[in-house]
Amino acid sequence: MTLRASSAQPSAEVERTRRLYHRVAPLYDGFRILWSRWTRPAEQALDDLFRERIHSGVRILELAPGTGINVERLLRCASGFESYLGIDSSEEMLARARKKAHGDARIELRTGDATDLRAVAESFDFVVCTWLLSHLDAPADTVRAALSKLSPAGTAAFVFFTKPTDALLRRVLERLGGPLRYRFVDTEPIQRLPNLERFESCAAGMATLAVFRAPAAPT
Numbered sequence: 001m002t003l004r005a006s007s008a009q010p011s012a013e014v015e016r017t018r019r020l021y022h023r024v025a026p027l028y029d030g031f032r033i034l035w036s037r038w039t040r041p042a043e044q045a046l047d048d049l050f051r052e053r054i055h056s057g058v059r060i061l062e063l064a065p066g067t068g069i070n071v072e073r074l075l076r077c078a079s080g081f082e083s084y085l086g087i088d089s090s091e092e093m094l095a096r097a098r099k100k101a102h103g104d105a106r107i108e109l110r111t112g113d114a115t116d117l118r119a120v121a122e123s124f125d126f127v128v129c130t131w132l133l134s135h136l137d138a139p140a141d142t143v144r145a146a147l148s149k150l151s152p153a154g155t156a157a158f159v160f161f162t163k164p165t166d167a168l169l170r171r172v173l174e175r176l177g178g179p180l181r182y183r184f185v186d187t188e189p190i191q192r193l194p195n196l197e198r199f200e201s202c203a204a205g206m207a208t209l210a211v212f213r214a215p216a217a218p219t
């Protein structure tokens, strides 16, 4: 199993979430369907972005595809893509994503640490990352690393868990964050990154979408 480009040992952070998703994988899709109803505006925005910006020739990188919700989205909304690479630390989650890929030869699902992209030499026209950042100690660093892989005029879309506006909901979710290994993402360092095109929240502030667009190549 390839977990880090620079070391055979997974980091403590990766090990924690890997153990969690080993247990969660069989239940994940059922939970995700319910969750997606709550966060529908973000789901719809991703459908629209996939339709608008993924076409023939587009190379896609996904950080933490999990059970392949965005693989399904890709085949449903933008099936003309060139190639797709997804990197997730949980083999149990990826096993489910592989089924959704239906043997499509353009789709590669790799076990690894999506926070360490040093071994990924290519650049990409579209990067997507949904619901990973709240598991990370330094989410803005991962966003920055992903942006560095964008080709000119490329798009990167992140959906992540943020502090709800409602105080009761906030307290309940804070309690669940320990066992489920997540925390609300601090939006400020992400909003300060360059080339931010769009930044919006839904579901009582719980779900935030950040879209970046790299500058076009000089003509």
Ligand SMILES: C[S@@+](CC[C@H](N)C(=O)[O-])C[C@H]1O[C@@H](n2cnc3c(N)ncnc32)[C@H](O)[C@@H]1O
Pocket: 013, 014, 017, 018, 021, 032, 063, 064, 065, 066, 067, 068, 069, 070, 087, 088, 089, 090, 093, 112, 113, 114, 115, 129, 130, 131, 132, 135
């Ligand atoms: C909440 S799930 C999101 C899955 C999928 N993106 C979705 O929208 O349903 C979080 C995923 O992040 C993966 N993950 C957590 N830390 C990771 C890391 N450092 N590198 C790669 N994958 C990671 C987990 O294995 C899990 O599949």
